[in-house]
Ligand code: BES
């Protein structure tokens with residue numbers, strides 16, 4: 345262990361350089377223009393594995409390529425599958441970045457760049473820990489497989505399709521999945537996440553007259569698609585924060601008293617939460633605390649809206665079209681397809697004369713909770729304690745990692761969500777960052793995890 349720790353300590357700056365190299369690649373999966381860059385990131389990750397002499401493969405999919413690698417098998421020991429993603433969200437609004445999103449810059453012990461925490465930095469901790477084992481001790485105490493994808497931020501379509509094949513399921517055979525793509529509870533309070541929300545994402549397009557019209561000449565007599573869009577979206581949620589789609593809450597698993605008590609025992613300050621995001625008050629579903637709303641209650645958010653004149657000054661126009669992107673975050677047992685059907689029906693009912701509704705279903709995934717009583721959870725908790733100097737708290741989170749459910753269904757294994765990020769890392773926002781101290785603690789915790797997992801007898 346000492347040799348391993350020394351190696352990790354001696355390579356801090358090399359590990360940081362590698363992270364910066366990956367962060368310089370603008371692998372934005374949602375934008376077709378960046379396809380080449382996405383592939384470059386896949387190649388970069390594959391090269392990391394190749395340089396460690398791991399069996400490495402770039403697997404083509406119907407979408408972006410997967411990077412697969414594995415260390416040699418270790419008989420009688422569990423197999424861990426590390427999943428992560430090398431794609432990132434678009435960096436806009438660009439003018440709000442202090443330093444350019446794809447020029448990683450260090451400030452106050454943090455590295456600032458798109459993808460720093462989500463997920464390049466977090467994912468790389470496992471690559472670096474495996475590198476450290478190999479280069480200091482020669483080999484790992486268990487077999488570690490890597491599956492790093494390039495479409496997580498847009499719904500993982502290529503990976504879903506890949507997992508349909510029996511050969512893929514066989515190749516990915518493992519005892520536990522390990523993912524670092526979530527957050528710690530707070531600075532200095534590492535966490536294991538045992539619940540994530542699901543998602544159902546839509547784009548709604550309303551079409552009215554055949555072209556934009558003079559709003560004085562035609563206004564009041566022609567249905568305005570922008571007005572209609574506002575009305576329709578507003579009617580999807582009431583003033584108590586309850587989603588107004590028939591049947592939406594039918595399958596929601598209520599929070600148990602025990603879980604509510606556990607949440608409220610966590611040292612959460614609403615005041616610092618408000619300060620962090622820069623608001624002077626919070627709202628949400630009536631009867632629930634902020635943590636309950638964020639972690640365990642379904643929500644509705646408009647993600648973007650477009651209609652009419654957006655240029656400088658005023659233009660009196662009645663727009664021909666209006667559209668919105670919006671999504672529901674779901675909790676376990678809610679079925680995204682059922683939500684989509686009920687939504688479609690509701691929007692059709694709400695549609696006034698003079699407007700044509702088109703609803704496009706984008707990606708969706710169900711929510712999940714992971715059982716806490718497993719030897720794998722215990723092993724992860726011990727590894728985190730060694731890497732971070734504190735034992736982890738157990739939390740749920742509001743983000744989604746769509747493929748986790750499929751790992752459970754197809755590979756019949758649980759997932760360890762070991763997040764090294766922080767809530768104020770500006771994920772999906774301007775000035776995304778990752779604490780370099782957490783990067784190094786993550787590498788240490790990951791290195792310890794392989795050892796802790798090697799003490800578990802895998803089930804046959
Ligand atoms: N890393 C996030 C998910 C996350 C963030 C989980 C913070 C817990 C805490 C992930 O990369 C992500 O953003 N996923 C998308 C999935 C969606 C596009 C299907 C999300 O949650 O919006």
Ligand code: ZN
Pocket residue numbers: 429462463496525
């Ligand atoms: Zn992520």
